[in-house]
Amino acid sequence: MPWVTEEQIARAKQVDLLDYLLANEPHNLKKTGHEYRLRDHDSLTVSNGKWHWHSRGFGGTTALNYLVKVRGMEFTEAVQLLAYDASTGPPPSIPSSTAKPPPPKKAKPFVLPAKSINNDRAIAYLLSRGIDRDILKRCVEAGTLYEGRKHHNCVFVGQKDKNGKARFACVRGITSGFRQDIKGSDKRFGFLLPACAPPGEIVMVAEAPIDTLSMATLQKRKDAGWEGRHYLSLGGVSPLALLQFLQQHPQVNHIVLGLDNDKAGLEAIEKIKAAVYEDEMLRDRTLCITVSPPPVGKDYNDTLLASIREQKEQEQRRRPNRAALFI
Known part of the structure; x- marks a missing residue:
């Protein structure tokens, strides 16, 4: 659990x-009259500095409320993310209720983080999370x-x-629970193991890349034709990456949803x-959706x-008692 001041x-x-949505989820917003949905x-x-989830009967006034109540984030993780975003100073607030919402901000350019001279630490961390080495190599x-x-x-x-440019990236800390999308990321272009x-x-489909790779690893351990499947991360619970993927992969006819076993995922x-x-682009497609939550724990x-x-415990039980050899 991260600690915050x-x-x-x-x-x-x-x-x-x-302000948070315009910077981090611009493609998840649509303007309808004087408000956003x-x-x-x-x-x-979202309107006049307030937001309200009408189907659930609650709302709030800040991005912090939203991340905790809607996205299901832990309070400290949400604070850590927003405090980082706000490191340059507090963003401007929405004008008074009689004013119109401000025009959308100019999106910041998307730039991938600089690369380390090698991937040793990242690979070691992901191996410790059980991810298959060959999958990581791929x-x-x-x-x-x-x-x-x-x-x-x-x-x-x-x-x-379509121009061959990366449009999305996210980072995951190897010594803490820190995770964040890179500014300017487009949620439609989620992480994919094709x-x-x-x-x-x-x-x-899973929420986070590590869970996506975990699904692939589990399939490989079963030897269940794992290479003939795609593994997609939504980068949260938004459907945008899945909709984009399906439109670009017309041969796909079966979706397996493996979202987290928590309130937001369910x-x-x-x-x-x-x-x-x-979706208008998918209405003529025959698509089967299977809900397959993680059978053990919160995520895959x-x-x-x-x-x-x-498996290790089973191997231990099958291993002969060496002491018996000396009797």
């Missing part, structure tokens, strides 16, 4: 939700995983656009299913680590 909490409480939570509106060779130079974080790079063998008709399942079935990395522990 009173000063960080005070800074985090100053961050307005619309979220694409993945259509009944959540990601490194594809340029979708590397170690950041400044903090030696794991940097997960999302899919490229199928490298036919048929490529199934996409397995509540997002129906929203994601609705977003897929109601918990499940993977539990599977590894169980």
Whole structure:
């Protein structure tokens, strides 16, 4: 559990939700009249410095409220994220209730973090999380995983656009629970481990890249045709990455949703299913959606680590008692 100071909490409480969304989730916003709505939570509106989730009957005034109540983040993690975003000073607030919302800010350019001279620390950390070495090697060779130079974080790079440019990346600390999308990231281009063998008709979906790689590792351990599946990270619970992926992969006909076993993950399942079935570009597609939450723990990395522990315990039980050899 990350630790935060009173000063960080005070800074985090100053961050307005619309400012946060414009900077971090611009493609999840749509303007409707005098207010904004979220694409993945259509009944959540933002207007005049306040937000309200009408279908759930609650709201708030800050980005901190939103991250905790809607996205299901731990309070300290949300404070840490927002205090970092607010390090240059408090953002401007929404004008008074009689004024119109400000025009969207000019998006900051997306720039990947500088690379370390090697990936040793990041790879060692991910191996300790149970991720298969060959899968990590594939990601490194594809340029979708590397170690950041400044903090030696794991940097997960999302899919490229039609011009061959990366549009999304997120970082994961190797010595703490720190995680964050790189500023200017486009949620539509989530982290992907693509199928490298036919048929490529199934996409397995998780929230975070580590859970995505854990799903792939578990499939490989089962030897269940794992290379013929895609593994996609949503970067949270927004359906944007999945919708974009499906539009670009017409052969996919089966979606396996492996979101976290927490309030945010469980509540997002129906929203994601609705977003897929109601998308105009996908309405003529025959798509099967299977809900497959992690069978053990909060997420699929918990499940993977539990599977590894169980295998080791079984091997220990099968191993003959060496002391008996000397009797």
